[in-house]
Amino acid sequence: MKVIVDNKIPYIREALSRLADEVIYLPGHDFTPDIVKDADALIIRTRTHCNRQLLEGSQVRFIGTATIGFDHIDTEYCREAGIAWSNCPGCNAGAVEQYLHSVLLLLQQEKGIRLDQACLGIVGVGHVGSRIQHLGERLGMRILLNDPPRADRGEKGFADLHTLAQECDILTFHTPLIREGSYATYHLADESFFKSLTRRPFIINTSRGEVIDTGAILHALDSKQIAGAVLDVWEHEPNINLELLDKVFIGTPHIAGYSADGKANATRMVLEAFCRFFQLPADFQITLPVPDQSLFDADEDIRTLQQYNPHRDCDSLRAQPALFEHLRGDYPLRRE
Numbered sequence: 001m002k003v004i005v006d007n008k009i010p011y012i013r014e015a016l017s018r019l020a021d022e023v024i025y026l027p028g029h030d031f032t033p034d035i036v037k038d039a040d041a042l043i044i045r046t047r048t049h050c051n052r053q054l055l056e057g058s059q060v061r062f063i064g065t066a067t068i069g070f071d072h073i074d075t076e077y078c079r080e081a082g083i084a085w086s087n088c089p090g091c092n093a094g095a096v097e098q099y100l101h102s103v104l105l106l107l108q109q110e111k112g113i114r115l116d117q118a119c120l121g122i123v124g125v126g127h128v129g130s131r132i133q134h135l136g137e138r139l140g141m142r143i144l145l146n147d148p149p150r151a152d153r154g155e156k157g158f159a160d161l162h163t164l165a166q167e168c169d170i171l172t173f174h175t176p177l178i179r180e181g182s183y184a185t186y187h188l189a190d191e192s193f194f195k196s197l198t199r200r201p202f203i204i205n206t207s208r209g210e211v212i213d214t215g216a217i218l219h220a221l222d223s224k225q226i227a228g229a230v231l232d233v234w235e236h237e238p239n240i241n242l243e244l245l246d247k248v249f250i251g252t253p254h255i256a257g258y259s260a261d262g263k264a265n266a267t268r269m270v271l272e273a274f275c276r277f278f279q280l281p282a283d284f285q286i287t288l289p290v291p292d293q294s295l296f297d298a299d300e301d302i303r304t305l306q307q308y309n310p311h312r313d314c315d316s317l318r319a320q321p322a323l324f325e326h327l328r329g330d331y332p333l334r335r336e
């Protein structure tokens with residue numbers, strides 16, 4: 001069996017060498033129709049666009065993405081072509097929670113937001129959003145939740161986006177990127193959304209850049225419709241809007257999910273899916289580095305920011321925005 005694998009997926013090589021006869025490691029954007037044509041499986045990240053153009057005429061039967069998001073896979077084409085695919089639900093939700101925890105503490109320390117008096121709006125309440133809900137509750141915040149697909153399934157406790165826009169001091173986006181249909185999230189935060197905000201909130205986006213219209217958020221920052229923004233994801237990565245990077249409170253290179261723990265979960269889950277599909281025994285171990293014991297005695301807020309302070313990633317990105325992809329590819333994975 002021949003497998004082509006993104007060369008930035010950590011902890012995978014030893015396990016995969018025991019599962020496949022031939023494994024080729026390549027940068028995610030270097031997968032071409034010629035390279036994939038005689039592969040049985042692709043193991044990818046968000047950087048490989050799996051569509052007709054890449055896959056037509058190939059013998060690929062399985063695609064595993066070591067990510068939760070799967071907007072880079074044309075699932076309709078895969079269905080037509082009989083190609084199975086799999087993602088890793090929940091793999092990196094703990095890492096994004098860690099990112100949000102540090103961001104909320106920094107908003108309190110540096111922007112004067114009293115978290116215990118603030119209302120937090122969470123748009124998209126899945127694996128990540130649910131963890132942010134519990135984090136916000138632990139921090140004493142009032143929480144409003146928006147998740148139309150869950151509300152339409154009859155689940156209780158959700159409000160519409162307009163209510164969040166009216167009542168929240170901080171709004172954070174955790175939806176998938178959906179380009180069309182009744183739950184589309186492409187440019188969910190557009191000019192009319194920003195106009196509808198009444199409390200000059202902070203906006204946080206760790207979902208996908210395309211969920212927020214770049215022109216609209218720039219205008220919202222300039223016209224003070226919002227107090228500031230924290231962005232981990234951007235339209236047109238890696239060619240991000242430098243004016244926006246300059247104007248946000250914190251801007252990072254799509255690394256909210258980049259903990260060693262989250263990456264190891266993703267590798268384990270993608271290999272389990274691979275083994276299920278090819279009916280192979282899943283007899284592999286993924287070994288993580290040990291946690292840093294020296295942090296264990298500190299006060300929780302101090303420990304949170306010692307373990308992860310997003311200003312570091314923001315400073316690196318601002319210093320060399322052209323290295324967006326390199327900063328991600330060679331990221332020193334943090335522990336949760």
Ligand SMILES: NC(=O)C1=CN([C@@H]2O[C@H](COP(=O)(O)OP(=O)(O)OC[C@H]3O[C@@H](n4cnc5c(N)ncnc54)[C@H](O)[C@@H]3O)[C@@H](O)[C@H]2O)C=CC1
Pocket residue numbers: 068069070089090092093096123124125126127128129146147148149150174175176177178182183184185206207208232233254255256257258
């Ligand atoms: N920056 C990063 O490193 C990371 C980014 N992500 C992004 O965050 C997204 C969310 O991650 P998870 O919570 O793990 O995914 P998930 O699939 O568990 O949750 C997504 C939630 O969004 C809801 N949703 C769908 N359409 C919606 C709409 N129109 N409005 C409001 N809610 C809607 C769904 O019902 C679901 O509850 C991922 O799809 C991915 O794009 C996830 C992990 C890391």
Ligand SMILES: O=C(O)C(=O)[C@H](O)COP(=O)(O)O
Pocket residue numbers: 045046047066067068069070092254255256257258328
């Ligand atoms: O899981 C997702 O979805 C993400 O956005 C990841 O954190 C980004 O993953 P990579 O494609 O950079 O591995």
